[in-house]
Amino acid sequence: MAEVIAKEARAASTVLKTLSNEERSSALQAVHDALKVSKNQILEANIKDMEAAQSQNLSSSLIKRLDLSKGDKFDVMLQGVLDVAALEDPVGKITLATKLDDGLDLFRLTAPVGVLLIIFESRPEVIANITALAIKSGNTAILKGGKESLYTFTAMADVVNEALSKTSVPEKAVQLIASREDVAALLDQDKYIDLVIPRGSNELVRNIKSNTKIPVLGHADGICSIYVDKDADLDMASKIVFDAKTNYPAGCNAVETLLIHKDLKDKISQIVDRLIEGGVTLHPTKEVESTLPSSAKIISAVEGDFDKEFLSFDIAIDFVDSVESAINHINLHSSKHTESIITENKQTAEKFLKAIDSAGVYWNASTRFADGFRYGFGTEVGISTNKIHARGPVGLEGLVIYQYQIRGHGQVVGDYLGGGGSRPFIHQNIDVKNVSL
């Protein structure tokens, strides 16, 4: 069954790939209109999911995420579909053009990745969001929702599929799989599925990453660090650390590890005072613990605290000898998400910015800025801690790749130098602005 689904998604991809931007965008308009018309019907289904969640005593934060009727969530979701439709076409952009020989040209064009598998938990608005992003970028998508949003999911799936069936986007371009299907079987379809995008808890992402050979775009952990250098403005440090820890501790861009230059030993209270007032529990190493004010809530750091995403009002603290020690600590322990240095010393800052191996490297700013909206990207597929393809907040560009085209007139390699012949290559750059295919 999973193989059939994946194969059909692959076949649909072959058609979707050839559609124009207008065709893809007008299909999104149709999805938008259909969801709008069916608002009541979808919200009724959503109430059933909410009731089921309440009767099963699921956590209040999960129920909150599930609730599609709250505030203007539904309308924001609808607007999101139109916003994506209005974006510049990410597909078919020429990024390189070379004249290999007379009448033999090489082009590099952006192209869809192919088939996406999206696995998400309780946020049903992801269906509309990901459907829009996938179709806009020419990718087909298999969406697999969690059982807690089954009613909402099924209602929205019906509306989306019905709407798409009247457009030039193939029916199987978006397949919504109810939770009875086996995730594991889908994760095995590496022959047909090109990219997995999990949207949910760290547990979900970690689990997916360990159980598939398909590349996964996302992050399991956000273990972000702040290093307070000996040349830091301590009031700035205190303010940034407080924001990074307490503004939204459940965010993947919240700080979890605080490294302080040992020369600041006697001034540490100036750095952590706001944290203490804010009720944050400090997890200091032994050396740090002896320097903390008595007012602090303290749990001595244990092994693993510097490789841990607390996601709560907790922070691990250690001293380091130098910016180099801070860099080594971070490159060894961080999850490659976002790290920040607080210093007034440009040379120290530049060293940190160059040496840190994370998607985001900041100087005198809160790690909480690591976010697609704050970066001005408009739309976000997710935040990636991968080392290849796409890092940090990922927009539509994470869903496209490129292909090489050669347009010739019967040329064969055997005629050219290196292939047995004597004809040289011209290899002349063509300005991509002058190319129309």
Add this chain to the structure above:
Amino acid sequence: MAEVIAKEARAASTVLKTLSNEERSSALQAVHDALKVSKNQILEANIKDMEAAQSQNLSSSLIKRLDLSKGDKFDVMLQGVLDVAALEDPVGKITLATKLDDGLDLFRLTAPVGVLLIIFESRPEVIANITALAIKSGNTAILKGGKESLYTFTAMADVVNEALSKTSVPEKAVQLIASREDVAALLDQDKYIDLVIPRGSNELVRNIKSNTKIPVLGHADGICSIYVDKDADLDMASKIVFDAKTNYPAGCNAVETLLIHKDLKDKISQIVDRLIEGGVTLHPTKEVESTLPSSAKIISAVEGDFDKEFLSFDIAIDFVDSVESAINHINLHSSKHTESIITENKQTAEKFLKAIDSAGVYWNASTRFADGFRYGFGTEVGISTNKIHARGPVGLEGLVIYQYQIRGHGQVVGDYLGGGGSRPFIHQNIDVKNVSL
């Protein structure tokens, strides 16, 4: 042991990442000079490997690949190191700059991927080539050679390590691991190794891909296809198919599958005549077989022949009903390497170019053009059939990724809209040409 090696490579990466282009390039000059001085010593070691290979009756093509003294191979290898050193710095290029707010700027800069694991078989010149590419792009590399090149490998490793030890590149930036070490244990180090690059047989690549969670850059198979459309110039088709099959059948860009529009049934001999004269064995489906001239060497196609990389004077042949059938066949069977359509019909060609989901899509040209040298890339890390990060012939750009930098003055998210505050973002594009960090 593998963990220690990988951890040391990671630590060295933290240093290498901070070096300037001049430091990286002058280290390559030092490697070049040392290899040049040690030429005799390395060639003596190479003779030992050749003798061992001969006494073990290894294949003549393997022995040929092993032989470093043949022609100008050694000098070409030396020149290659200098060529890479002279390339434009791939690291630290600013590709996006946005003013988020006054005194709060976002930059996107190219950066090394991190730690590479290179696994190669009998070509010892890969050591110099990959060392150059890795260091130039700021990546540390673990090189694992096959046992057949052990003497050459050890001799070159000593020279390279000795040369690097006198430069600012850290000693562990290039670690050459003799074949006694366990590949499997290295492939488990996904915590420290970011990318695996196999250079060798399909068997090697396939084996590595199935045994690691680290992303693999490369291709296991090159199952390339040519579709001869009903509107093809048949003489051109015959010429291209012949070149693509026979120019170098062991190449991954050689054609393995020939799809012919069924309207050409009665003219098939015009397409395959050169193949037949050239001694190629045809593997036709039943339908095709009945239309072939009696002079053809024929083995009826069996299941799997259209998913097979023959790497020999063999080609599978089938009829298709339309360009759409050709596209579906290719997107289902090909290894996403390179496919070509032969047609005089622009509309048909454009459909094919848009719909085919492979790294290379050609119109009226031989698949054999899929090659970094022919594309004018100068240097080639390998050919990738991956769907993300890097596709087709991959140059230095496959070894870099990007990082986001924020340079602020103490800003915190809590002050901004969406983070609890009221301050809006500016989100103004900065022309990257005007940025100097």
